[in-house]
Amino acid sequence: MTRAGASSSAFVSARIIARPPKQRLSRCVRQTLALACAAIQLAVVLLSTTAAADQTLDAIRQRGTLIWGADQEGGGPFVYPQSDDPTRLTGFEVELAELIAAHIGVKAQFAQGQWDKLPDVMDRGDIDIVLNGYEWTPNRAQRYGTSIPYYIYELQLLGRVGDESLTSWEDLRNPLDGRPRKVSVLGGTAAQDYIEKEGEGKIELALFDGATDAMEATELGLSSIDANLQDLPVWTFYSEGFTRLRPIGSPVGRGYYVALTRKADTDLLKAVNEAILKALQDGSLHQILSRYRMWNETQMARGLETNASGGFVGSFISGADVGEKRVDGQESSFEQTSGWRVIWQRGGLLIDAAGMTVLLSVTAMPLAVLIGLAIALSRLYGPGWLRFPAACYVELVRGTPLVLQLYLIYFLLPKLLDTMLPGSGLTINAFTAAVMGLAINYSAYEAEIYRGGIQSIPKGQMEAAVSLGMSKALALRRVIVPQATRLVLPPMTNDFIALFKDTAVCSVITVVELSKMYYIQARSAGAIVELGLLTALLYMAMSYPLSLVTNRLEKNLSQERRS
Amino acid sequence: MIELTKIVKRYQEHEVLRGVSLTVDDGEVCVLLGPSGGGKSTLLRTINGLETFDSGKIRVGDVTLPATPGPERDKSLAIIRQRVGMVFQQFNLFPHRTVLQNVTEAPIHVLKQPRDVAVATARRLLERVGMLEKQDARPGSLSGGQQQRVAIARTLAMSPEAILFDEPTSALDPRTTAEVISVMTDLAAAGQRMIVVTHAMSFARTVAHQVHILHAGTIAESGPPLQIFEAPQTDITRSFLSEAAIA
Numbered sequence: 001m002t003r004a005g006a007s008s009s010a011f012v013s014a015r016i017i018a019r020p021p022k023q024r025l026s027r028c029v030r031q032t033l034a035l036a037c038a039a040i041q042l043a044v045v046l047l048s049t050t051a052a053a054d055q056t057l058d059a060i061r062q063r064g065t066l067i068w069g070a071d072q073e074g075g076g077p078f079v080y081p082q083s084d085d086p087t088r089l090t091g092f093e094v095e096l097a098e099l100i101a102a103h104i105g106v107k108a109q110f111a112q113g114q115w116d117k118l119p120d121v122m123d124r125g126d127i128d129i130v131l132n133g134y135e136w137t138p139n140r141a142q143r144y145g146t147s148i149p150y151y152i153y154e155l156q157l158l159g160r161v162g163d164e165s166l167t168s169w170e171d172l173r174n175p176l177d178g179r180p181r182k183v184s185v186l187g188g189t190a191a192q193d194y195i196e197k198e199g200e201g202k203i204e205l206a207l208f209d210g211a212t213d214a215m216e217a218t219e220l221g222l223s224s225i226d227a228n229l230q231d232l233p234v235w236t237f238y239s240e241g242f243t244r245l246r247p248i249g250s251p252v253g254r255g256y257y258v259a260l261t262r263k264a265d266t267d268l269l270k271a272v273n274e275a276i277l278k279a280l281q282d283g284s285l286h287q288i289l290s291r292y293r294m295w296n297e298t299q300m301a302r303g304l305e306t307n308a309s310g311g312f313v314g315s316f317i318s319g320a321d322v323g324e325k326r327v328d329g330q331e332s333s334f335e336q337t338s339g340w341r342v343i344w345q346r347g348g349l350l351i352d353a354a355g356m357t358v359l360l361s362v363t364a365m366p367l368a369v370l371i372g373l374a375i376a377l378s379r380l381y382g383p384g385w386l387r388f389p390a391a392c393y394v395e396l397v398r399g400t401p402l403v404l405q406l407y408l409i410y411f412l413l414p415k416l417l418d419t420m421l422p423g424s425g426l427t428i429n430a431f432t433a434a435v436m437g438l439a440i441n442y443s444a445y446e447a448e449i450y451r452g453g454i455q456s457i458p459k460g461q462m463e464a465a466v467s468l469g470m471s472k473a474l475a476l477r478r479v480i481v482p483q484a485t486r487l488v489l490p491p492m493t494n495d496f497i498a499l500f501k502d503t504a505v506c507s508v509i510t511v512v513e514l515s516k517m518y519y520i521q522a523r524s525a526g527a528i529v530e531l532g533l534l535t536a537l538l539y540m541a542m543s544y545p546l547s548l549v550t551n552r553l554e555k556n557l558s559q560e561r562r563s
Numbered sequence: 564m565i566e567l568t569k570i571v572k573r574y575q576e577h578e579v580l581r582g583v584s585l586t587v588d589d590g591e592v593c594v595l596l597g598p599s600g601g602g603k604s605t606l607l608r609t610i611n612g613l614e615t616f617d618s619g620k621i622r623v624g625d626v627t628l629p630a631t632p633g634p635e636r637d638k639s640l641a642i643i644r645q646r647v648g649m650v651f652q653q654f655n656l657f658p659h660r661t662v663l664q665n666v667t668e669a670p671i672h673v674l675k676q677p678r679d680v681a682v683a684t685a686r687r688l689l690e691r692v693g694m695l696e697k698q699d700a701r702p703g704s705l706s707g708g709q710q711q712r713v714a715i716a717r718t719l720a721m722s723p724e725a726i727l728f729d730e731p732t733s734a735l736d737p738r739t740t741a742e743v744i745s746v747m748t749d750l751a752a753a754g755q756r757m758i759v760v761t762h763a764m765s766f767a768r769t770v771a772h773q774v775h776i777l778h779a780g781t782i783a784e785s786g787p788p789l790q791i792f793e794a795p796q797t798d799i800t801r802s803f804l805s806e807a808a809i810a
Contacts, residue, residue, distance in 0.1 A: 458655075460653050463613055463651070463655065464649075464655035465657075466612075466613075467611055467648065468668070468669035468673060469644045469674075469721060474672060478672060483657075486659065
């Protein structure tokens with residue numbers, strides 16, 4: 001159910017990322033997002049950026065918290081819910097964030113965001129730094145402040161235990177029985193780039209959205225996948241959960257995980273660098289990494305060169321003093337929990353998240369109905385100059401995906417507000433943006449439903465009403481709309497059910513609702529089935545009563561019509 | 564007084580009304596007869612603005628309704644619709660309201676009558692049309708004749724100077740037709756001015772003061788029922804009456 005065997009999607013270009021687990025958006029949604037990204041980047045360029053010099057560090061000190069962004073869905077060993085207490089976060093980046101915050105003299109505050117949107121969320125000003133397995137690339141260094149590396153990752157090829165046809169990279173390039181070998185990778189990551197570059201066109205790719213999904217598919221040999229190319233830290237973390245996989249050859253494709261800041265925040269970037277450097281020197285980084293089995297010799301070979309504004313320049317020196325290689329405390333690795341225990345342990349979190357789903361729905365739907373009714377009335381009875389824009393609104397909103405609308409409202413609107421009303425301090429939080437997006441999106445559908453409903457009221461009703469001296473507005477209010485409402489209630493309830501499920505899309509703008517919480521918890525507990533069933537059950541519990549209402553309404557209506 | 568002067572209406576090339584002029588005095592019962600497609604209903608519906616017309620003018624008391632759309636026409640219509648009621652072939656009761664609410668709806672929301680006054684009036688009118696027992700019923704549960712009697716009460720609740728009846732019994736069977744005709748006859752006897760488009764010859768013969776034969780968009784003959792039915796002056800009237808007799 002949660003295994004997304006996504007096929008290659010065009011927009012995930014090579015310059016993106018090395019790393020973890022990603023969201024479960026379908027291919028077309030991704031393409032849409034690519035479009036949105038392009039639009040927003042354009043807007044950012046156009047509107048940017050009157051931001052005053054670097055006051056961020058001062059602001060952080062004043063506030064007393066360093067807000068760092070990451071996506072829990074990425075799972076271990078990066079940032080993930082603690083297995084014995086899923087309400088708490090753990091992971092080497094959590095410890096690193098605390099270490100950086102302590103260096104600045106503040107507390108670390110975590111902010112959840114969709115992984116590939118984290119830099120946008122940072123641009124928007126909602127978080128101070130991104131610390132989530134972002135790979136250093138020249139492009140990224142141009143766009144953002146990139147810290148010195150806190151980890152040097154490599155890629156590990158994984159094959160199935162006992163599969164003698166695949167024991168080396170060389171085997172991978174040789175077709176088996178005339179068929180090219182197939183490697184699963186996380187879509188849009190360095191692993192994908194590596195296979196594309198090194199495979200010389202002889203290796204087939206299977207793209208996945210989640211690191212563990214890719215490993216599981218490889219273990220099971222689904223869609224004739226032969227191997228998996230995985231980030232080494234992910235493999236070491238999860239290796240116990242995948243006993244039928246084994247490493248093949250030495251790690252390859254070295255790269256750097258760096259923290260991101262806004263380009264202008266050079267003081268903040270320097271402070272982050274100082275903190276990482278200090279942790280390197282006094283051995284605390286070594287200890288953190290060891291706790292997650294991430295420490296290896298490669299970490300000794302670390303580039304630390306920065307440019308004048310503190311940005312890591314990607315060069316490479318070795319032999320930095322990394323201190324004692326001693327681990328204190330326990331190692332952390334993937335712990336699978338399953339059965340009733342995981343439901344008991346994490347069910348509460350899912351139920352809480354379901355509360356957010358309900359809240360989003362019950363706030364957005366009435367708004368959608370009101371806006372929709374206004375649009376429908378404008379189209380049917382409004383003055384000529386209003387009808388056309390109303391029709392355009394419907395077509396525009398109906399013709400574009402919800403995820404794009406949410407994206408624009410969340411990322412673009414604040415910039416527009418800031419440009420039009422400088423200094424007004426108006427901001428739109430994620431929840432408001434989510435409700436606005438859902439309400440606007442559904443209003444177009446409600447408008448069409450209402451228009452259909454109103455048009456199906458016999459003409460004689462309006463004639464009778466105006467013949468009694470009612471104005472058109474009064475006739476609409478007292479005669480037409482009440483009758484239309486009864487007709488449209490069943491399809492509207494239907495839409496309400498659909499809206500319940502569409503709230504899942506809001507995770508792209510950092511709102512954590514039921515689906516997102518499910519992905520986070522299922523990934524970190526490895527309990528895809530158990531939590532999946534619980535999540536499905538929760539969705540059912542929310543929508544089934546509405547189905548009953550719909551049935552009831554439809555029955556009443558058909559009785560009324562018969563009489 | 565209601566006065567129509569040279570009313571012309573076209574649907575594209577086709578002239579439905581070709582300069583019809585007509586006067587209805589206070590207290591007069593005026594019946595429009597004629598073959599289907601002769602323009603009777605269209606003419607009736609121009610009076611309260613449910614149909615537009617292309618030239619000519621309509622006067623209701625001191626209010627003139629021009630042909631040209633615009634604020635002046637809208638203003639006149641607002642007044643005319645409060646003074647002139649209408650009863651439809653398909654009744655057009657509001658199905659989401661009870662019988663009583665159908666009758667009180669306009670007095671409360673258009674005339675701004677206090678609810679208790681409107682309800683008292685409505686009950687009196689429902690009694691007059693023999694529908695008081697059904698005051699809490701929904702229109703959907705009534706027979707056609709019952710619905711039409713409620714529709715008449717609904718129109719009467721606005722105390723109209725005139726009532727336009729647009730084929731009020733065409734959708735009814737003979738028995739319920741008789742109910743409605745009897746209510747209309749009572750109203751006429753009480754001096755209610757009305758303009759009636761109908762195929763009910765007996766009503767025209769016994770109740771009407773003036774009968775107009777409308778044929779192909781013009782008035783072929785006008786006169787008291789005695790003249791029209793006993794001594795028709797034109798061939799059109801004669802042929803219409805003989806066809807109607809066969810039907």
